[in-house]
Amino acid sequence: MNQRPVRFRIGAALRHGLAAAGLILALAAPHAALAAATKGPDTVADTAALVMDAVVNISTSQTVAxxxxxxxxxxxxxxxxxxxxxxxxxxxxxQGDDQGPRRVSSLGSGFVIDPAGFIVTNNHVIADADEIFANFADGSKLKAEVIGRDTKIDLALLKVTPEAGKTLTSVKFGNSDMLRVGDWVMAIGNPFGLGGTLTVGVISARNRDINSGPYDNFLQTDAAINRGNSGGPLFNMDGDVIGINTAIISPSGGSIGIGFAVPSNTAVPIIAQLKEFGETRRGWIGVRIQQVTPEIAESLSLGRPRGALIGSVTDDGPAAKGGLKAGDVVVSFDGKEVKDMRALPIIVADTPVDKEVEVVVVRKGEEQKLKLTVGRLDEGDAPRAAEAGEKKPDAPAPTAGVKLLGVEITELTPELRTRFKIKDELNGVVVLSVEPGSVAAERGIAAGSVIAEVNQEATQTPKQVQDRIAALKKEGRRSALLMVSDPQGQVRFTALPIE
Incomplete structure (x- = not known):
């Protein structure tokens, strides 16, 4: 029987045992020159000697109930x-089944970024710890305090006080954007309590989303990382930190050479904020977004799926004040291309609060440039996409309406507004029923939903919907883009095929 892969945080804080991952090089090229290029560096000893002393073992203890x-x-x-x-x-x-409070300990890794004693590690390594110590390669042990932590990126900044007359070895961050798939990297950490362990591998992939948070943008590597490596550095061949080792994917708890690291270019601004403020200060613009599917791209004449589709805009938020509207597709933000929905929250979060930026949107097939001032994200809330596919219970048996695209619609009367508990500010046509097994049903449209727009044109009557769909057919369109709201006012867009 095939096992379903399971994702693990690799720190001892999660207490999963992970087996070492071997690195296998396939040297099947027939030409000597190609074989020489694929065998990797002859040695990393010189680079390792420069950075090894900056890597520390993070040990923690806590009292459990x-x-x-x-x-x-x-x-x-x-x-x-x-x-x-x-x-x-x-x-x-x-035998003492009811024991009193007891102390437990765990191990992880970290690295010194400043001789003054600042150390970077993963947040999950030190989470809930009562005491934290940094153990150095020379055998010294210093108590650490938490300067700040970021649970969304899983980073923490610690501070130790160096012994009198002693200078700590530190390392610097490199530019992770310069990495290519296939570039050699080395990981140093504390796997299974074996301090100062070095492994070598390559960058296997970039920009990985492993569904661990709203800002996933991991580097993937096959360098062996194991239990205790969490929070340790991933170096390039120049000895610069280009990632912080954080997670692996494993079918059964053993490493299979698929590890993930937070890119240095993601970590650096977060660490700077933790150092200055003791907390993160992310950018926020106040929009709810969703993915641009091929059907939506065709409906909006985008040519190909790209950008982030705005489902709704927060009243009085930065986006609303800047003129952004539901139905806009953001394709550029502050000079950076928005390739897909996932890219926008990452770009916005990295933008300084109170900065005025230019936003390029596609509105009704044409690009427009707008300006807005970035606000600050309330860390209690995270940006999220429209929850397409959410099912809602059907309402009581409706009156007859017009059937099209797998739904039955009618005008939104006061009686129907009361029946479906639809907010007063919502306008459009109301869905009375949905054909079981239809595309509309699969995409979460339910009785009580309100269709406010068809291809970015407001609709108040079923005839307007029919006329708009007929026009789309005449234009040769394959799908119709609907702006749909649930009775509580949560808006999203969905494209339905035109039969």
């Missing part, structure tokens, strides 16, 4: 298992 005893099952008198269970639980109690 006492365990609770399991009550003896209430069995009927004379049950064949009564005597067995009584003896079993009596023995457990004699």
């Amino acid at each position: 006492p365990s609770r005893s399991v009550p003896t099952p209430d069995l009927p008198p004379g049950s064949p298992f009564e005597e067995f269970f009584e003896e079993f639980f009596k023995r457990r109690q004699q």
Whole structure:
């Protein structure tokens, strides 16, 4: 039976045992020159000697609550298992089943970025710790304090006080954007408590989204990283830190050579904010976005799927004040291309708060340039895409309406507004029913939904919807883009095929 892959954070804080991942080089090229190019560097010893002392072992301890005893099952008198269970639980109690608070410890990695004592690691390495220590290669051990942490990127900044007269070895960050797939890298850390362990591999992929947070943008490497490597550095061949090792993918807990690191260009501004403010200060513009699918791209005459489609705009937010509207497709932000929906939250978050930026949007087939001033994200909220596919219960049996595109629609009357509990500010045509198994049903349109626009034109009556769909057919369009709202006002866009 095939096992479903399971994703693990690799720090000891998660306490998963991970086997070492081997690096296998396929040297099958027939030409000597190509074989020489693929065998990798002859040695990384010189580079390792320069940076090894900057890598530290992070050890933590914490007090955990006492365990609770399991009550003896209430069995009927004379049950064949009564005597067995009584003896079993009596023995457990004699062995001290109810223990008091106890201390547990864990191990991870980190690295010094400033001789003054600033150390970078993963947040999950030091999460919930009562005490944190940095153990150096020379055997010294210094107590560390948390300067700041970022749970969304999984980073933490620590500070130790160097011993008098001692200068700490530090490393500097490199430019992770310069990395190419196939470039050689080396990881140094503390796997299984074996401090100062070095492994070598290559960059396997870039810009990986592993669904660990809203700003996923990981480097993927086959350099062996294991339990205890979390928070350790990933170096390029110049000895610059280009990533912070954070996670692996594994079917059963053993490493299979698929590891992930936070890129240095993502980490550097976060670490700078933690150092200056003790917290992160991310950019925010106040929009709810969704993916541009091929059907939506065709409906909006984009040519190909690109950008981030705005589903709704927060009232009085930076985007609203800058003139952005629902239905706009953001293709550029502050001079940076927005390739897809996932790119926009990352770009916005990295933009300084209060900076005025230019935003390029596609609106009704034409590009427009707008300006807005970036606000600050409330860390209690994270940017999220429209939740397409969310199912809602059907409403009571509706009156007859017009059937098209797998839905039955009618005008939004006061009676229907009350029946479906539709907010007063919503306007359009209301969905009375949805054909089971239709594309509309698969994409989450349900009874009570309100269709406000068809291909970015407002609709108030079923005839307007029919006329707009007929016009799209005449234009040779294959799908119609609907702006759909649930009764509570959550807006999203979906494209339905025109039959």
